[in-house]
Amino acid sequence: MRINILQHSPNEGPGFIKDWALERGHDIYVYHPYYFDGILPNEKDTDMLIILGGPMSPNDDLPWIKDERKLIQELIDRSIPIFGACYGAQQISKTLGYDVSKAPYKEVGWAPVYLKSNSIQNIPPKLSALHWHEEMFEIPKEAELLFSSDLLENQGFLLKNIIGLQFHFEPTKTDIHEIVVNDASYALNNNALNQSPKDILTNDFPSENKETMFKLLDYISQ
Known part of the structure; x- marks a missing residue:
C-alpha cells in the first residue's frame, strides 16, 4: 500500500x-505543500491519505489548501481511506461541506478525550491526548461522533473508512519535544488548559496512544 502523507x-x-506503516509493510511518501510550491500526490497513486496538523486554517485563501480539498474529495469518491489530525480533520469536514470555526476554548496541552462510539473495538473509554488548536470542525451529518473532551464535544468523527481527530495521538515523546520547543509561545496566551510549555513537556507520556493510533489506522485500512 502506498500511504501519502501531507505534512x-x-x-x-x-x-x-510512520511506525504503523513500516510495521505493516507499507510505503510512505511525505509531501510538504506549504513549502514546496503546493506539490500534492496524484489521487491515482494514493492507497491511503494522511493529513497532518499545522498552523494554517482550512479557511485561509491559499491555492494549495483548496487543492488539498480537491484531492480529498477525489479520494472520498474512490472510497480511499483517509486519516486527518487537527487541521487535517478540519480539511476533511470542510471538503464535505461543513463549517470550520473558532472553538469556544483554545486547548493547548494534555487533556482527556472520551470515546463516544463502539464501532472500533478495544479502544479505552478515556485517553490522554495532546491538544494544540483553537479552531474546530463541524461533525458531518453522515458521520458518527468518535471522541469528545471536557471543553469541546466535536473532538473526533468516523465516517466509513475516514477518521478525523481534532487532537493528536500520533506524536511520539520525541515529537512532543520538537513541537514544544519550536511552538512554545502558542501555549502561553488564552490557553483554557492552563498548561505551560514545561507542564506539557513533563507530563507523563501516555503509552497507550501508540496502540490506539495503530487500531484506528488498522480499522480504516481494512
Whole structure:
C-alpha cells in the first residue's frame, strides 16, 4: 500500500503513523505543500491519505489548501481511506461541506478525550491526548461522533473508512519535544488548559496512544 502523507509544519510529523506503516509493510511518501510550491500526490497513486496538523486554517485563501480539498474529495469518491489530525480533520469536514470555526476554548496541552462510539473495538473509554488548536470542525451529518473532551464535544468523527481527530495521538515523546520547543509561545496566551510549555513537556507520556493510533489506522485500512 502506498500511504501519502501531507505534512504542514516541520515540527508536526507522522510519529506513530510512520511506525504503523513500516510495521505493516507499507510505503510512505511525505509531501510538504506549504513549502514546496503546493506539490500534492496524484489521487491515482494514493492507497491511503494522511493529513497532518499545522498552523494554517482550512479557511485561509491559499491555492494549495483548496487543492488539498480537491484531492480529498477525489479520494472520498474512490472510497480511499483517509486519516486527518487537527487541521487535517478540519480539511476533511470542510471538503464535505461543513463549517470550520473558532472553538469556544483554545486547548493547548494534555487533556482527556472520551470515546463516544463502539464501532472500533478495544479502544479505552478515556485517553490522554495532546491538544494544540483553537479552531474546530463541524461533525458531518453522515458521520458518527468518535471522541469528545471536557471543553469541546466535536473532538473526533468516523465516517466509513475516514477518521478525523481534532487532537493528536500520533506524536511520539520525541515529537512532543520538537513541537514544544519550536511552538512554545502558542501555549502561553488564552490557553483554557492552563498548561505551560514545561507542564506539557513533563507530563507523563501516555503509552497507550501508540496502540490506539495503530487500531484506528488498522480499522480504516481494512
